[in-house]
Amino acid sequence: MTYRLKKGDTVLVLSGKDKGKKNKIIKVLRAEDRYVVEGTNMVKKHQRPSQKFQGGIIDMPVALQGSKLALVCPRCSKPTRVGFSTPEGGEKVRSCKKCNEIIDKV
Template identity: 55%
Template sequence: MTPKVHVKSGDKVVVLSGKDKGKQGKILTVFPKESRVIVEGVNIVKRHTKPNRQNQQGGIIEKEAPINSSNVMLVCPRCNKPTRIAKKFLQDGQKVRQCKKCNEVIDK
């Protein structure tokens, strides 16, 4: 059984802890089995790479590394504040995420 992650790819989040505390970014990738996410512009690491077909020159490449999903909080698109989410069932049986601060449905 895979663990639940409260954010999805494409969500805007704010980082709660670590060296990038307070930074906002968009989620690029979610790894639910490891409970980790990759956030755009957060947790940048340097990788030394050899030249290959894709990267002719090689050298030092900066890219985002995964962080734990518990260290990020969803930013509501309507009220633009970091918020917890509530699960809500619509009348057609669809389960959606809802902002705890403004009660706006996040998933459309």
């Protein structure tokens, strides 16, 4: 099984209230194909007081569906679909469908 997106990727939000935002994936929920993207899909949560935190309302990013996200290619800086290929004798890589550049190893 290979995955299109991973932690540290910059993604573009394709739908929802944060449509058009570009930010980094900070957490991946593989089983659900959901991704927490920094500063997007924020919801207010009530937090109980703890030793470190006095309690109150905090903003938390909530995971977005993978289908709502497009990878922003680090080579051409465009939102793109991710392709997979295996160079002869090499390891499987992710590549950009727009510029055809290799992004990284899977």
